[in-house]
Amino acid sequence: MPSVHIHTSLKERQREQREQLILQVAEEVLLEKGYYETSMEEIAVRVGISKGTIYLHFRGKDELIAAILQRDLRLILDNLDTVIAQYTTARTKFEALLTFLNNGLLCKNSQLLSSIYNGVDIQRKLKEQSSFVREVIEFLFVHITRIVEEGKKAGEITTTIATPVIARTFLALITPRSYDALLQQKYHTSMNSDETIQQIGKIFFEGITNKK
Structure with missing residues (x-):
């Protein structure tokens, strides 16, 4: 059971780290291009994940x-x-x-x-x-x-x-x-x-x- 708890905590930390990276990159793109010219797809490409993964967070x-x-x-x-x-x-x-x-x-x-x-x-x-x-x-x-x-x-x-x-x-x-x-x-x-x-x-x- 302890190993399961550690595994779950690690996954949660990884999720939080990915979420912070998405926010950081999204902020850069939004400031660079503005709200209407920014796409979720471009944010995903710059982060290095799929667009679907972003939608799991936002x-x-x-x-x-x-x-x-x-x-x-x-x-x-x-x-x-x-x-x-x-x-x-x-x-x-x-x-x-x-x-x-x-x-x-x-x-x-x-x-x-x-x-x-x-x-x-x-x-x-x-x-x-x-x-x-x-x-x-x-x-x-x-x-x-x-x-x-x-x-x-x-x-x-x-x-x-x-x-x-x-x-x-x-x-x-x-x-x-x-x-x-x-x-x-x-x-x-x-x-x-x-x-x-x-x-x-x-x-x-x-x-x-x-x-x-």
């Missing part, structure tokens, strides 16, 4: 993108505390959070995130996972709220604005849809991603009015 491109997004959001959940803990002030924590989200999710997957918003099938698939998306948003909200409260106690952040308002405003600033439009230069901006992040931070920390 039922279509919309499910692949949802899985890629969920994987990246999991990375945020797993690493956010470590990133924030390296800094001591509210501003440096917020700046680190902006950079972390930019490098780990928004910048790398801006084209992919754009596909998520434009694809009807993908939107349907994400609605099926809405509880997980809400979990991530609330996770971020809790952490941002904590930073704001710490900043208020330290005198870094004004107490005249309610903490939930500040937290939700920060979340709105990093909404992938508007951020993606900036990176794709739809509004005639010539900034790169780092410059965009710096200016988003400037709006959040300093506002847009001239100081008298």
Whole structure:
């Protein structure tokens, strides 16, 4: 019996490894060609498996993108505390959070995130996972709220604005849809991603009015 258990565990690990490889290759092809030009057959060829094998893991491109997004959001959940803990002030924590989200999710997957918003099938698939998306948003909200409260106690952040308002405003600033439009230069901006992040931070920390 022990040998059966070991054999089953090995098969499960192999399945998980193959699934991660499919996601990695699918992400590369999707970013290279876009949602509509990507085929499950090409993904299978690049992975080195049959198209039928892919369908054992994912039922279509919309499910692949949802899985890629969920994987990246999991990375945020797993690493956010470590990133924030390296800094001591509210501003440096917020700046680190902006950079972390930019490098780990928004910048790398801006084209992919754009596909998520434009694809009807993908939107349907994400609605099926809405509880997980809400979990991530609330996770971020809790952490941002904590930073704001710490900043208020330290005198870094004004107490005249309610903490939930500040937290939700920060979340709105990093909404992938508007951020993606900036990176794709739809509004005639010539900034790169780092410059965009710096200016988003400037709006959040300093506002847009001239100081008298």
